[in-house]
Amino acid sequence: MKPGTKLKSTVCNTEVMVIKGSDLVVECGGAPMTAEGAAEKGSVNPDFAGGTLMGKRYVNEDGSVELLCVKAGEGALAIDGQLLPTKDAKPLPSSD
Amino acid sequence: MNIVLILQMAAEAGADRVGLVCDGRRWTYGQLLEAAKGAAEIFINSGCEQVALLDESSEAAPIALFGAAMAGIPYVPLNYRLADEALGALLDRIKPAYVIGDVERSNRLSQGHTCATREAFVQAAEEAAAGASGEEREGEGIAAQIFTSGTTAAPKAALLRHTNLLGYILGAYEFMTAEETDAQLVCVPPYHIAGISALLSSFYSMRRIVMLPAFDPDTWLKLAGDEQVTNAFLVPTMLARVIARMEETGNATLPSVQSIAYGGGRMPPELIAQALDLFPNCNFTNAYGLTETSSTIALLTPEDHRTAHQSDDPAVRARLGSVGKPLPTIELEIRDDEGQVLAAGERGEIYVRGEQVSGEYREKSVLDAEGWFPTRDAGYLDDEGYLFLAGRADDVIVRGGENISPGEIEDVLATHPAIADSVAVGAPSVEWGEAVAVAVVIKPGAETPSNNELSQLIKDHLRSSRVPEKIAVVEELPYNEMGKLLRREVKKLFLD
Numbered sequence: 001m002k003p004g005t006k007l008k009s010t011v012c013n014t015e016v017m018v019i020k021g022s023d024l025v026v027e028c029g030g031a032p033m034t035a036e037g038a039a040e041k042g043s044v045n046p047d048f049a050g051g052t053l054m055g056k057r058y059v060n061e062d063g064s065v066e067l068l069c070v071k072a073g074e075g076a077l078a079i080d081g082q083l084l085p086t087k088d089a090k091p092l093p094s095s096d
Numbered sequence: 097m098n099i100v101l102i103l104q105m106a107a108e109a110g111a112d113r114v115g116l117v118c119d120g121r122r123w124t125y126g127q128l129l130e131a132a133k134g135a136a137e138i139f140i141n142s143g144c145e146q147v148a149l150l151d152e153s154s155e156a157a158p159i160a161l162f163g164a165a166m167a168g169i170p171y172v173p174l175n176y177r178l179a180d181e182a183l184g185a186l187l188d189r190i191k192p193a194y195v196i197g198d199v200e201r202s203n204r205l206s207q208g209h210t211c212a213t214r215e216a217f218v219q220a221a222e223e224a225a226a227g228a229s230g231e232e233r234e235g236e237g238i239a240a241q242i243f244t245s246g247t248t249a250a251p252k253a254a255l256l257r258h259t260n261l262l263g264y265i266l267g268a269y270e271f272m273t274a275e276e277t278d279a280q281l282v283c284v285p286p287y288h289i290a291g292i293s294a295l296l297s298s299f300y301s302m303r304r305i306v307m308l309p310a311f312d313p314d315t316w317l318k319l320a321g322d323e324q325v326t327n328a329f330l331v332p333t334m335l336a337r338v339i340a341r342m343e344e345t346g347n348a349t350l351p352s353v354q355s356i357a358y359g360g361g362r363m364p365p366e367l368i369a370q371a372l373d374l375f376p377n378c379n380f381t382n383a384y385g386l387t388e389t390s391s392t393i394a395l396l397t398p399e400d401h402r403t404a405h406q407s408d409d410p411a412v413r414a415r416l417g418s419v420g421k422p423l424p425t426i427e428l429e430i431r432d433d434e435g436q437v438l439a440a441g442e443r444g445e446i447y448v449r450g451e452q453v454s455g456e457y458r459e460k461s462v463l464d465a466e467g468w469f470p471t472r473d474a475g476y477l478d479d480e481g482y483l484f485l486a487g488r489a490d491d492v493i494v495r496g497g498e499n500i501s502p503g504e505i506e507d508v509l510a511t512h513p514a515i516a517d518s519v520a521v522g523a524p525s526v527e528w529g530e531a532v533a534v535a536v537v538i539k540p541g542a543e544t545p546s547n548n549e550l551s552q553l554i555k556d557h558l559r560s561s562r563v564p565e566k567i568a569v570v571e572e573l574p575y576n577e578m579g580k581l582l583r584r585e586v587k588k589l590f591l592d
Binding site: 003004017019053055056057068070073089090091092093094095096 | 097098101104108109130259266269270271272273280290292293296297298301303327329357360379381383391392395396397423424431435504555
């Protein structure tokens with residue numbers, strides 16, 4: 001997954017852009033995300049149904065993967081079954 | 097990566113929300129994205145290799161910026177204030193281009209381009225939207241090409257990649273943090289990096305842009321009131337003119353304005369202190385950045401301003417004259433001429449590194465092997481890491497082997513009650529190689545101090561090597577429209 005790659009959920013509307021990537025497989029709603037998404041969407045696994053939020057950044061534990069949610073959906077993001085938390089950035093004042 | 101993502105996200109989250117107000121027309125994010133798609137189609141069909149904007153700010157700027165991004169073609173905003181010869185040379189360097197704006201000038205000064213007026217381009221983009229694919233192209237990965245002002249040689253073509261600009265926006269801003277009632281008054285010219293970063297950051301924050309194509313304090317104040325503007329960016333000279341106008345009209349309030357950011361030139365400490373007293377509830381942010389760094393790399397926060405303004409500690413108070421601390425995503429070092437990293441308090445050249453730092457020109461990259469960019473700005477850090485600028489590294493006066501910073505002399509001159517503005521430059525000297533020369537502007541109604549008096553003032557505060565050998569009294573100092581002092585013009589005064 002190189003930075004800039006977009007991944008689509010195969011079970012909901014979620015789309016993410018890779019900001020920092022590795023070879024790990026990103027899942028959404030319990031199913032692996034793909035570049036193309038799915039023509040016919042499967043169903044969201046209830047264990048991974050927390051939803052995604054537009055504009056939020058999701059990171060894995062060791063920080064090797066960072067994803068920006070560019071379209072929200074009902075599935076939750078995970079890697080190897082581990083839910084990805086959002087990265088909380090300290091807000092900076094607008095300088096432009 | 098592609099910066100068009102910013103507009104796509106805004107349109108996804110709020111297609112019907114107003115993103116831009118210009119000349120009385122209101123554009124939603126959805127309409128802007130559609131027009132950008134149409135623009136991309138037009139650019140690709142024209143066979144152009146660059147998209148140039150030769151015009152004041154308008155809706156055409158974001159439509160062309162994002163349309164070019166989608167088409168994978170660099171966006172090149174040109175300075176319409178340039179004289180014919182200089183502008184013609186730049187147009188020749190970017191052919192074949194799709195030029196938006198001043199068709200007559202473009203055709204007269206350079207051949208081989210496709211040209212359209214602002215109105216014709218915007219209309220064509222809206223019409224082409226329906227059949228447009230909306231497909232993103234990667235191209236060379238360059239989002240914008242900005243010609244630097246070229247103080248010493250021909251203007252350099254600074255390249256900002258999609259990764260640089262997105263790196264800046266994603267590092268410094270959060271998506272959709274603005275309220276729907278928030279509005280940002282944008283009055284910087286489109287060919288300046290601040291004009292581009294204002295578009296990107298406002299769209300990403302989803303803060304409605306109120307565009308003021310040509311700055312004038314009365315129009316600025318009227319728009320700020322009419323559109324209930326909450327945020328603004330000004331260069332110091334613009335802020336001075338707004339404050340002066342408010343004092344003249346006796347209407348010294350800006351009720352809706354919550355935040356004012358400033359940058360692009362040196363802010364006189366008296367001016368920012370005056371602004372803080374006048375608008376105690378307004379948040380002031382000082383931003384420091386360069387074209388080559390995709391805008392801001394350091395900022396002095398509103399809290400820093402208040403703390404410094406209210407402090408009795410001279411070291412803390414002095415920070416009102418600093419540009420604050422580097423962004424968390426930026427590494428910054430002060431280095432000497434040999435490249436050694438200097439300790440706090442020592443003056444040297446500012447080096448920065450980070451994703452938003454391009455340091456790349458069309459001709460070559462100036463990043464070193466480890467990715468550090470030499471800014472050519474001189475400065476130092478204080479004990480707590482606040483960055484102080486000390487002029488351009490090239491502005492240093494070298495008198496008989498001794499390095500003299502013009503700023504230290506100018507700061508002393510500023511304390512004289514009759515002096516409104518001053519500049520120190522190096523003048524050719526047979527004895528010293530370079531000698532100190534100063535040009536001063538006298539306040540209206542004040543008596544012109546004698547050369548002896550000014551020399552004594554400097555001698556009392558600084559070493560005798562700082563005492564000027566030449567003093568010129570002038571009506572005004574030459575600033576460009578962004579408030580940048582043109583020292584090379586001042587130097588010409590002393591070439592006898």
